[in-house]
Amino acid sequence: MRKILFAIAVLSLVGIGSAAAAPTPPQNTVLPAVSGSTRQGETLTADPGTWSGTQPITFAFQWRRCDSNGSNCANIIGATSKTYTLASVDVGNTLRVRVRASNTAGSRVAVSAPTAVVSARPPKSISLESSQSIVVYGGSAMLTGSVSNGQAGEPVQIVEHLLPAVRGLQVRDVATVHTTADGSFSLAVQPLVHTLYKATTGETSSNAVSLSVRPRLRVSHTGLHRFLLRAIAARSFRGRYAVVQRWSSPRQHWIGIRRVFFRSAFAGISPTIVSRALFHARLGGVKLRVILPRSQTAPGYLTGLSNSVTA
Secondary structure, X not given: OHXXXXXXXXXXXXXXXXXXXXXXXXXXXXXXXXXXXXXXOOEEEEEOOEEEOOOOOEEEEEEXXXXXXXXXXXXXXXXXXXXXXXXXXXXXXXXXXXXXXXXXOEEEEEEOOOOOXXXXXXXXXXXXXXXXXXXXXXXXXXXXXXXXXXXXXXEXXXXXXXXXXXXXXXXXXXXXXXXXXXXXXEEEEOOOOEEEEEEEEOOEEOXXXXXXXXXXXXXXXXXXXXXXXXXEEOOOOOOOEEEEEEEEOOOOEEEEEEEEEOOEEEEOOOOOEEEEEXXXXXXXXXXXXXXXXXXXXXXXXXXXXXXXXXX
């Protein structure tokens, strides 16, 4: 009799344990939610919400496009991951995410509230500036800029407009650079003459940046009281003149004393041309320099100024 009662008790306990262990299907207690900026090109992220039921519970996502009131929704084909990037077709609409929670006991579905109405991407714009406005021929300047409302790694074309043209070239592409994560870009340039620079990406162009150029002048001794003047630029100055100046200590400024003419010019590394002038100066140890006036450098160049030497 005792054995029979013990067996009945064991069977009762097993039954109670089996009932307690029976799996229960998912039950939503907090609705799914969507986070992120509702602007074209931005990425939304789905939160599955809170669910009760036997663990583990797995979740499947389906993004749905709705009208501006959050109604008349339709599945977005292929949008079944936890995140969704807003496209142009979403502009003016709202979105919901439908979450299907599943476990061994079954599955249930819950849908989020609609997002705010999706707005269009702001128009793209490009800014451009230079580290300096004047360079000496052969020198460089740094162009820097930024693309607003673009994407990281976006190609930006740098274009220059030469004033005047150099050997038939007036407008040309300099280089293609790519934006960084914050939309910025930079490029070192060496203008040949007065040049306007612009940056373009797609159909969007920047403001124009102007870089002026001075010819590079060098004065050197060639003998006793003899000097050689070289003017280096992308054009010849043959037949034009420069002005020799001496330093006046009493007056503390430079004084022009004579003109010297460029009698020859030869080609350097293209497109460079070196113009030459020889002159004599006997100034008893006074410093001298040479200036190439704007009237003689134009078009394309500002006034040029040489190094100083002792005569």
